[in-house]
Amino acid sequence: MTYNSLFSVLTDESLVEEALSHAMATATQHDAHLDVLCLGVDRSQSGYYYSGASAIVLQETIARAQEEGAAIEAKARAVLKNSSLRWGIESGVSQLADLGRHVAARARFSDLVILPQPYGTGRGSELEPVTESALFEGGTPVLIAPTGGKPVPNPNRIMVGWNESSEALGAVRAALPLLREADVVHVVVIDPPSHGPNRSDPGGLLSQFLSRHGVKVEIDVLSKTLPRVSDVLLRHVRDMDADLVVMGAYGHSRFREAIFGGATRYMLEQATVPVFMAH
Structure with missing residues (x-):
């Protein structure tokens, strides 16, 4: 692909x-x-x-x-x-x-x-x-x-915002040509659920899926120490010096996003690196 x-x-x-x-x-x-x-x-x-x-x-x-x-x-x-x-x-x-x-x-x-x-x-x-x-x-x-950002046609350090949603998985699948060529892909999980089948291995199944496609993966589990999820993601983008962010777009209705904001809108407002999205 x-x-x-x-x-x-x-x-x-x-x-x-x-x-x-x-x-x-x-x-x-x-x-x-x-x-x-x-x-x-x-x-x-x-x-x-x-x-x-x-x-x-x-x-x-x-x-x-x-x-x-x-x-x-x-x-x-x-x-x-x-x-x-x-x-x-x-x-x-x-x-x-x-x-x-x-x-x-x-x-x-x-x-x-x-x-x-x-x-x-x-x-x-x-x-x-x-x-x-x-x-x-x-x-x-x-x-x-991003405004004022330089083109990064072959990103080496990619951050994936992962919340187990179908939107996030769709974005990962669509970004596979970029993920395969990256030096490292960080799968970022924020406040993983304390209950459920993936509680002991957050991001594990996605990491396995990506590894089988030849992607070099690391999993970063973060706490929501800032008011918005997008703030935590953006801080991690800076910390890991990411070239690209991959994320699902609009996890809930766009009407709700328009009124209350949301991770998608805040990321698009504040991102300083290219953002790859799919729904």
Whole structure:
């Protein structure tokens, strides 16, 4: 298994170089084809316009989105034109409410989607639905490129956030091409259950599974000494000098995540290394 078909979505001209640097490095590492979707997003009232809005207002919002899409495409082509990669670019316009359909339709025919960090200062509201559409509707693993971070196409030290969930196991399976090539993979278990079949050997079955795939594994059992699980994970990322984090995305409903936060959102907000997620 490898990543032969990579996909990236660009909706912000200022993030083109950041996102493509990671996508191009990964494509080079895996000798993969890179497809890029450049979208101008109509961020006006989703799906409809206020009563009395004129056709001129409607046309202005569409024209603005078309201009943004064209500028994004031009910048992406400038970045890619001198590379030796196999790549293709498609551009278009979408309303914010309809963004997911366009992303998922293309993501589902890819092995890996590479996207910019969806949260943080100056990040547009469209980045979150793009990420969620690739993960949920597209059913494709996503590699999130951190703000200001350097591409790590061949990570040597990988941290796996393990909580025995199907989401975490799905992320591990999807990340196997990266895990096999790493020097070491740390399976991190936080506050393992005191009851249950795996209480005496937390992470043991996953370690056995990975070892049979030729992965060099270490198990780190940590206590939740900080308020959030994500804080413990991020501290361990720094302690072990990890190049990549692998984790399941959204262990419970996205509605609950949106209201209360959650490990997924906090990791994506604060991560300084690439985060590989699957659901």
